[in-house]
Amino acid sequence: MGAADQNTITRQKPRLMLAEPMLTMRGIVRNFGDVQALRGVDVTVYPGEVLGIVGESGSGKSTLLRMMNLEDTPEAGSYHLSLPDHQDSNLFSLDRFQRRMLRARHIGIVYQNPHIGLLMGHTSSGNVAERLLVAGNRNFAELRERARLSLAASEFPVERMDATPRELSGGMQQRVQLAKAIALEPAVLLLDEPTTGLDVSVQALVLDTLKRLQRDRAITMVLVSHDLGVIRTMADRVVVMRRGEVVEQGLADQIFQDPQHPYTQQLVHAKL
Amino acid sequence: MTKNMPAAETVLSVQGLSKQFEMHHLKRTLYAFDNLDFDLRKGEFILLKGENGAGKSTLLRTLYRSYLPRAGHVWYHTAEGMIDLACAADVDIAVLRQREIGFVTQFLNARPRVAADEIVAEPLRLAGTPHADALVEARRWLSAFGVKKQLWAAYPSTFSGGEQQKVNLARALILPQRLLLLDEPTASLDRDARKALVDRLAELKEAGVAMIGVFHHPEDVEHLIDRELHLKAIKIEDEADHVVE
Numbered sequence: 001m002g003a004a005d006q007n008t009i010t011r012q013k014p015r016l017m018l019a020e021p022m023l024t025m026r027g028i029v030r031n032f033g034d035v036q037a038l039r040g041v042d043v044t045v046y047p048g049e050v051l052g053i054v055g056e057s058g059s060g061k062s063t064l065l066r067m068m069n070l071e072d073t074p075e076a077g078s079y080h081l082s083l084p085d086h087q088d089s090n091l092f093s094l095d096r097f098q099r100r101m102l103r104a105r106h107i108g109i110v111y112q113n114p115h116i117g118l119l120m121g122h123t124s125s126g127n128v129a130e131r132l133l134v135a136g137n138r139n140f141a142e143l144r145e146r147a148r149l150s151l152a153a154s155e156f157p158v159e160r161m162d163a164t165p166r167e168l169s170g171g172m173q174q175r176v177q178l179a180k181a182i183a184l185e186p187a188v189l190l191l192d193e194p195t196t197g198l199d200v201s202v203q204a205l206v207l208d209t210l211k212r213l214q215r216d217r218a219i220t221m222v223l224v225s226h227d228l229g230v231i232r233t234m235a236d237r238v239v240v241m242r243r244g245e246v247v248e249q250g251l252a253d254q255i256f257q258d259p260q261h262p263y264t265q266q267l268v269h270a271k272l
Numbered sequence: 273m274t275k276n277m278p279a280a281e282t283v284l285s286v287q288g289l290s291k292q293f294e295m296h297h298l299k300r301t302l303y304a305f306d307n308l309d310f311d312l313r314k315g316e317f318i319l320l321k322g323e324n325g326a327g328k329s330t331l332l333r334t335l336y337r338s339y340l341p342r343a344g345h346v347w348y349h350t351a352e353g354m355i356d357l358a359c360a361a362d363v364d365i366a367v368l369r370q371r372e373i374g375f376v377t378q379f380l381n382a383r384p385r386v387a388a389d390e391i392v393a394e395p396l397r398l399a400g401t402p403h404a405d406a407l408v409e410a411r412r413w414l415s416a417f418g419v420k421k422q423l424w425a426a427y428p429s430t431f432s433g434g435e436q437q438k439v440n441l442a443r444a445l446i447l448p449q450r451l452l453l454l455d456e457p458t459a460s461l462d463r464d465a466r467k468a469l470v471d472r473l474a475e476l477k478e479a480g481v482a483m484i485g486v487f488h489h490p491e492d493v494e495h496l497i498d499r500e501l502h503l504k505a506i507k508i509e510d511e512a513d514h515v516v517e
Contacts, residue, residue: 019363019364019367044363046363046366049363049366204385205385208385208386211386215397236366237362237363237366249362250340250362251337251338251362251365251366253338254337254338254339254340254362257333257338257339258293258333258338258339258340260294260340262297265295265296265297266296266297269297
């Protein structure tokens with residue numbers, strides 16, 4: 001093709017704007033001493049989709065997720081969620097209390113380590129109710145009922161709702177985290193290696209629950225995992241990170257079938 | 273975006289489309305097809321022909337954007353206007369796939385622990401059909417493709433290849449699309465299922481769905497074919513095989 005060079009594809013230019021973003025991060029920079037954890041990362045998440053973030057250890061994916069959960073503030077960059085009360089504000093400019101309220105009402109998170117996400121000495125229902133309490137719900141009977149419903153939606157055996165997380169298996173602890181995260185129907189659900197460390201059969205069950213929740217409630221999810229199988233099962237779109245930068249992003253089938261960047265090719269072929 | 277806009281009845285207008293695979297770790301470029309031009313109109317059925325490795329499946333996957341083209345345009349006419357599928361934003365492609373562009377293949381990406389009828393009903397549910405109604409319709413299509421009733425509530429990951437393919441076809445064809453890309457949908461199907469598939473394709477064609485595909489048994493769809501598009505493997509120096517599948 002003679003004119004190929006002039007005609008070479010420039011991706012992502014023409015848009016019909018068929019969907020508006022739910023979450024937008026621009027130019028996120030975060031340094032830890034001499035280590036550049038994030039070097040100007042841009043991420044957009046659309047309503048109802050599962051965005052997978054993959055990359056090797058130290059690529060910055062979990063740091064980015066902590067930014068999305070407003071646990072950390074970058075040296076530079078902006079963060080917007082499509083929420084009625086916060087349409088135009090950069091969420092990094094919120095103070096500690098405002099962040100806590102925003103997190104409680106609009107952002108859910110499931111950590112790889114349930115010790116971070118749960119109070120291990122409290123009951124499972126109490127852990128979920130705590131999320132509802134932060135958002136201002138004070139009626140005990142209602143709190144308990146809503147906690148029960150949320151645990152049931154996470155496919156947790158509700159007859160065990162008064163057991164403490166330390167009495168539960170790893171898979172069940174993740175379900176309690178999930179119930180807590182979705183109790184207030186968040187705008188976005190963040191999942192940080194939610195099945196890492198679980199045995200394969202339990203992992204499949206937890207992923208299945210997530211998939212069902214996403215299908216039935218159209219919850220917007222951001223899933224960080226180093227496990228390409230998990231990302232392939234769950235994600236609609238995939239962001240590939242390396243050394244604090246996004247090296248490639250695309251539809252999940254394109255990333256797995258026709259990866260463009262040498263690092264993505266290496267990653268995908270290593271899996272196969 | 274309005275340059276070279278095709279005629280109103282055209283659903284797809286492919287211009288100068290090229291695909292090659294850059295295999296960085298092998299330091300090789302694998303060529304699939306180069307500078308393709310063709311139009312596909314509403315209700316039209318194009319049969320792709322060519323020897324193995326000519327790029328038929330690669331073309332379908334490039335149109336669906338599972339593969340990224342190297343150059344060229346794939347103009348697609350939507351209710352909102354023209355969009356170049358070759359370079360459109362991923363999110364727009366995802367929305368179009370959900371609404372109006374279908375890809376039918378012989379392979380089912382069966383998700384664990386999701387029942388066959390739920391898998392088939394999913395496109396309807398995403399389109400807003402109530403769960404119960406979507407399940408009724410899904411079971412009707414499973415039945416039409418010859419999937420036995422006792423399998424409707426079972427998990428397809430445990431099914432035979434042929435049964436999985438039937439579930440996949442029912443899911444792919446349950447919702448009328450504007451554009452259907454068909455990648456050997458009849459391969460390994462039994463005769464009754466092939467007939468059910470061809471009958472459904474005839475219905476869809478009648479309803480104005482534009483279709484382009486590769487068929488293992490082209491004689492099955494002979495009466496539907498409007499045009500044939502012949503692909504040839506590109507001859508490039510030092511490259512014997514050009515397509516990676």
